[in-house]
Amino acid sequence: MTEERGATMTRRRADTRRRLIDAAYEAFSEHGIRDTPVELICERAGFTRGAFYSNFSSKEDLFLALFQEETEVRLRRFHDATESVLGEVVVGADEDLSPTLGRIADLFMVALSADKDWYLLCAEFRTQGLRQPEIRDRIAAAFRYFHAELGKVLVGALDRMGRELTISADDAVLVLIALYEQGLQNYLLDGSELPADGRFVSELIPKVMASLIVPARS
Structure with a gap:
């Protein structure tokens, strides 16, 4: 009986966290992290402030949990999609890698920021850290x-x-992220819609990626 009660409480706590995280994602996307009151998150999740603070110490703590969940999802998608791309091609030592690199670059960028809201939240999160x-x-x-x-x-x-x-690998990722985020910022500052296949994804990033690789040493 004690074990059943403990399992029920664990499931209930997990459900509470899930609903708070989902409500926060929605509210943060609308108002930003700083300007979203805890009360709004609680209202949308259907909980009290007490439930919030029994699970998270602050809005930043909640967003960190959201960020960790979201990055795991994006990493799995990037890995699985990359495996799918590589399963379709046979690459030789002298083969032109541009088409394959272009597809992998596109998947890499989607893993970083699939939409405007997520990009803006991550940018705000980094700024708060500073x-x-x-x-x-x-x-x-x-x-x-x-x-x-x-x-x-x-x-x-x-x-x-x-x-x-x-x-x-760390430096390569930083180079690609810097290029991508600068291009993304330019689109947002210009008031443009995010392109599904902008020049910095379809041309620049694959070229930069190609400049950073060589045939593997046997």
Whole structure:
């Protein structure tokens, strides 16, 4: 009986966290992290402030949980989609990799920011980390983990193609992210819709990626 009660409480707590995270994602997307009151998250989730603070210490703590969940989903999608792409091609040592790199670059960018709302939330999250020393380390660690895992998938894909990076995986990911985010910022500042296949995805990023790889040493 005690075990059943404990399992029920665990499921109930998990359900509470799930509903709070889902409600927060919606509210954060509408108002931003800073301008979303805890009361709004609680109202949309159907819980009291007490339920909120029994699960999360702050809005930032909640967003960190959301970020970790979302990055795991994106990493799985990137890995699975990359495997699908590589399963369709046979790459030789002298073969032109541009088409395959273009498809992998597109998948890489989708893993970073599939939509405007998520990009803006991540940008705000990073900015808060710069301004708030008490959460800076946790935010930095979350982004480091995400980027490191992206690098592992990228290195694995290149290995399957008989290629390797000329710089570290961490540096390669930072270069590609910097290029992508600058292009994305330009679109947003211009008031444009995010392109499904903009020039920085279809042309620039594959070319930069190609410049960072060489045939693998046997």
